[in-house]
Amino acid sequence: MELLQLQYFQTVARHEHMTKAAQELRIAQPALSKTISRLEEDLGVPLFDRQGRHIRLNTCGRAFLGKVNAALALLEEGRKEAADLAGMEHGSIHLAAPTLDRLTEPLGAFLSRHPDVKVRITQASTEEMARLIDSGEVDFCFSALPLEGHGIRSASVLKEEVYLAVPAGHRLAGRSSISLKEIADEPFIGYKEGVLFQQMNDAFFREAGIAPRFVCRVDEPSAIAKLVQAGLGVALIGGCGKDPSAMLTTVPIEHPVCKRDFQIFWHDKRYLSLAARKFRDAIVEFYANPQDENVAISSEKITSQ
Template identity: 70%
Template sequence: MELLQLHYFRTVAAMEHMTKAAQQLRIAQPALSKTIARLEEDVGVPLFDRNGRHIRLNTYGKAFLQKVEAALDLLEEGKKEANELAGLEHGSIHLATSTLELLSEPLGAFLERRPDVDFRITQSSADEMAALLAAGDVDLCFTVLPIEGPDYRSVSVLQEDVYLAVPPGHRLAGRRSARLYEVANDPFIGYKEGLLFQPMNDSFLREAGFAPKFVCRVDEPSAIARLVRAGLGVALVGGCGKNAGVPLNLLRIEEPVCRRNFRLVWNGKRYLSKAAVHFRDFLADYFAAAQQKGRPGA
């Protein structure tokens, strides 16, 4: 059994079409068919059900595919680790996040220290992050929403309070704090459903005992700040909203407790590069220092 056979088998299994798989692999279709036939001979059972030109992964093939994918993933991780130990690469980091607002400054500071690191960012929802981690497509996820999985590990890097932002001239504008239910009948500005912090903000609102009337839903914190300032409604904002460049009337929320906990999450069963470990530790230290200086987040 050869490594090349396993790579070919995984491609054919994913496409379930010999000709298309051959085109993707850039080899002749007869050569690919012979390779798969030799692999089946080595395994001892057919891995595909064949009906003319159509092929389908059978029960044996599905079981074998799980082991093949695990083996190839382990080999790739071993290659990365060996290269790092040999000093053949400076390290790479693939990060998934739902928001870039809080990461722009620390990312710039990190890359000033480590310009040799190959850094890639994918903007994703929490559900997409879980799938990316499971597949090994990203090293780290920066998220405020929980990512569930028995093999996932996480570390808290930033906690920030969520404030109630009210327009100039609002009846609460002269106060320093308020209970969230005091604005139950006010028009609200929020993020688009399921986007960024909205699932967490919705949980705060449910805990306060009301469903707000949203007059506008946007996709970035700076837009929320501008619309509140314009008098369109009230909103929940965190550290990013406080520093959006737009002066806001911010009230501390007395009830319920509204706080965001940003975490870095990684798959504990996969190899985490030294560069990724370095960034994980750097980000925690960066935010800790920023909070000590009175700069909550970005």
């Protein structure tokens, strides 16, 4: 039994789909199928139920997967400990986040000081992130939505206020504040369902008791500002993520309270390398620095832009 077989099995078990697993592993599907078959031969039991092109973990596969996850997590912890003994320059960090919009700047600042640290980033949903931390596949998750799970710890790193962005000359442009109820009939620009920011915005809408009339849904935050500026509609926009060049008119929201709390999550039973611990401290410090223009943007500053 080889380590590569176990890593391949773990990926196939997660997807329960040979093609998707082969794409993630960047190997040919026939080679992956052969590796899994050889592993099953070594064990003497099938790990998957196969029905045509569909595969599902069977009872033996689920039991084996639990042990494989534990074994690979321990090996990864051992690798991190060994790297720590060799020094910070040999460290590595694996992050997971649903969006990189608030992560790129602190990550860039950290790498400028520690250029030899290896960083890997995985984009994942909130549900996926909880599993990745629990299994030890990632060191940290970065999200504004809570992660549930035994042993998962967190630190708040960035609190930002959410504003209403409106086109120039809009009827609400001169207001000092508004209630979300006032935009119930406005053409609204939002994110596609499942996008982190839209999940948070939906919670604000539910609290306000409205269902926005969406005229456009996008994937990227940068598209929101451009569409509002073009006059297509209004949108919710975070103060820390606003593009200063967009020249948007933004209005504070009085009710409900619309704020995002970005946190970094880790598992208290998993070993964190020296590089990972340094990164956790660095990202908290980056956003705690009151001199950093990205940390806290007052409503007066945003509204005047």
